[in-house]
Amino acid sequence: MARQKKIYLDESEMPKQWYNLAPDLITPLNPPLGPGGISVTPEMLAPVFPMNLIEQEVSQERWIDIPEEVRQILFQWRPSPLIRAYELEAALGTPAKIYYKNEGVSPAGSHKPNTAIPQAWYNKQFGIKKLVTETGAGQWGSALSYACAQIGGIECKVYMVRVSFDQKPFRKILMQTWGGKCVSSPSMETQAGRDVLAEYPDTPGSLGIAISEAVEEAVSDPTGKTRYALGSVLNHVMLHQTIIGQEAKKQLAKVGIKKPDIVIGCCGGGSNFAGISFPFMYDKVNGADIQIIGAEPFSCPTLTKAPFIYDHGDVAKMTPLLAMNSLGHNFIPAPIHAGGLRYHGMAPLVSAALRDGLMDAVAIHQSECFEAGLLFLRTEGIIPAPETTHAIAATIREALKAKEEGKEKVILFNFSGHGLMDLVGYDKYMTGQLHDYEYPEHEIEANLAKLVGYPMPK
Numbered sequence: 001m002a003r004q005k006k007i008y009l010d011e012s013e014m015p016k017q018w019y020n021l022a023p024d025l026i027t028p029l030n031p032p033l034g035p036g037g038i039s040v041t042p043e044m045l046a047p048v049f050p051m052n053l054i055e056q057e058v059s060q061e062r063w064i065d066i067p068e069e070v071r072q073i074l075f076q077w078r079p080s081p082l083i084r085a086y087e088l089e090a091a092l093g094t095p096a097k098i099y100y101k102n103e104g105v106s107p108a109g110s111h112k113p114n115t116a117i118p119q120a121w122y123n124k125q126f127g128i129k130k131l132v133t134e135t136g137a138g139q140w141g142s143a144l145s146y147a148c149a150q151i152g153g154i155e156c157k158v159y160m161v162r163v164s165f166d167q168k169p170f171r172k173i174l175m176q177t178w179g180g181k182c183v184s185s186p187s188m189e190t191q192a193g194r195d196v197l198a199e200y201p202d203t204p205g206s207l208g209i210a211i212s213e214a215v216e217e218a219v220s221d222p223t224g225k226t227r228y229a230l231g232s233v234l235n236h237v238m239l240h241q242t243i244i245g246q247e248a249k250k251q252l253a254k255v256g257i258k259k260p261d262i263v264i265g266c267c268g269g270g271s272n273f274a275g276i277s278f279p280f281m282y283d284k285v286n287g288a289d290i291q292i293i294g295a296e297p298f299s300c301p302t303l304t305k306a307p308f309i310y311d312h313g314d315v316a317k318m319t320p321l322l323a324m325n326s327l328g329h330n331f332i333p334a335p336i337h338a339g340g341l342r343y344h345g346m347a348p349l350v351s352a353a354l355r356d357g358l359m360d361a362v363a364i365h366q367s368e369c370f371e372a373g374l375l376f377l378r379t380e381g382i383i384p385a386p387e388t389t390h391a392i393a394a395t396i397r398e399a400l401k402a403k404e405e406g407k408e409k410v411i412l413f414n415f416s417g418h419g420l421m422d423l424v425g426y427d428k429y430m431t432g433q434l435h436d437y438e439y440p441e442h443e444i445e446a447n448l449a450k451l452v453g454y455p456m457p458k
């Protein structure tokens with residue numbers, strides 16, 4: 001067969017349903033728990049999220065229809081191309097066939113609009129006029145600002161962690177060009193922000209504080225027309241991302257590949273990994289032999305070193321307890337350049353898949369990741385986001401293993417986003433200013449010791 005670099009799908013071939021892994025888990029999902037250890041009911045979440053998204057959050061339906069209006073907006077960049085990494089394969093001298101799904105072609109440059117669009121749409125359907133969220137490095141804030149602009153009639157407000165707000169002006173400008181309002185967190189606009197500023201006027205801010213501010217603003221709007229939005233971790237976010245893996249499956253079939261041998265994604269909160277891998281976990285549950293690997297930073301080893309426990313999603317303990325792999329909500333991640341992977345927990349669905357043996361995990365140092373990123377951009381041409389380089393590094397490890405074994409394996413990985421707004425990280429790597437961090441075991445233990453007495457999941 002003639003060499004084919006890119007495999008496209010027609011718009012008519014874009015999936016019409018999302019795939020929900022929950023009903024296919026071997027052990028059922030543990031429910032989120034509220035104060036006193038009681039199960040959180042949909043009504044309890046109603047001030048924070050619209051009921052139509054809460055229904056998806058707790059759904060046990062395997063397939064959920066993608067609304068036609070949502071599909072129309074996803075067509076702005078979807079179906080995304082599947083690309084054969086011929087040049088990378090040649091550089092590695094591997095017999096493996098490497099394919100990647102390029103989610104960097106979305107308007108915001110990552111997979112995040114796959115959930116931002118439906119989230120904004122469902123909120124508007126429910127009569128919501130304003131969405132509030134937090135953002136660390138700015139990927140999620142820009143995706144949601146873009147989505148609100150496309151849906152129309154819905155304001156977007158983003159609390160951006162102060163240190164990023166000051167150091168990364170381009171993401172903030174991106175949000176503003178799409179009409180989003182971006183404020184530095186902690187701010188004077190919420191009680192949570194004012195309290196922190198009174199005590200620590202020079203704080204660099206944190207994701208935990210920004211979440212507290214966003215949730216406070218959402219639940220305290222007296223008109224009841226404001227809600228909060230989250231870009232990862234939750235079940236409905238994983239659901240929306242499964243369009244990625246479903247497309248990849250159709251694209252591989254077009255070049256005669258029935259199934260990949262290995263599927264790889266990087267893991268922060270777990271959403272792009274879930275997106276590429278859950279449709280293949282469905283095959284795995286039904287007997288297919290597929291190895292599925294989540295790649296995380298060595299400095300934030302949620303999958304490889306953290307236990308499966310009940311913990312809060314944020315530092316201020318505003319969120320219910322979620323059953324997930326967690327390093328403890330007090331975990332303060334090392335300042336590595338893959339900002340989107342620095343989260344203390346892991347999506348409950350991904351954590352459950354790990355518990356059920358449906359996937360493996362690897363932790364990789366950032367220097368190996370940047371090295372992999374450089375090899376990738378010098379061979380394949382596209383500059384990956386620092387988060388994405390973790391998936392590339394894991395792919396290179398597997399491709400070299402296939403070379404040693406002399407096996408022609410098919411490896412599929414998710415290219416979660418481009419790195420054109422992360423060039424400072426590359427500059428630091430190339431000028432020798434980046435260091436590897438290993439989170440001290442005793443500090444993880446000290447964080448987890450604070451959770452003694454919390455309920456334990458199944």
Ligand SMILES: *Cc1c(COP(=O)(O)O)cnc(C)c1O
Pocket residue numbers: 110111112139140231232233266267268269270271272273340341385387388416417418
């Ligand atoms: C946010 C982000 C991630 C990490 O988030 P997940 O929910 O784990 O996918 C990874 N890659 C890119 C490009 C991101 O923007």
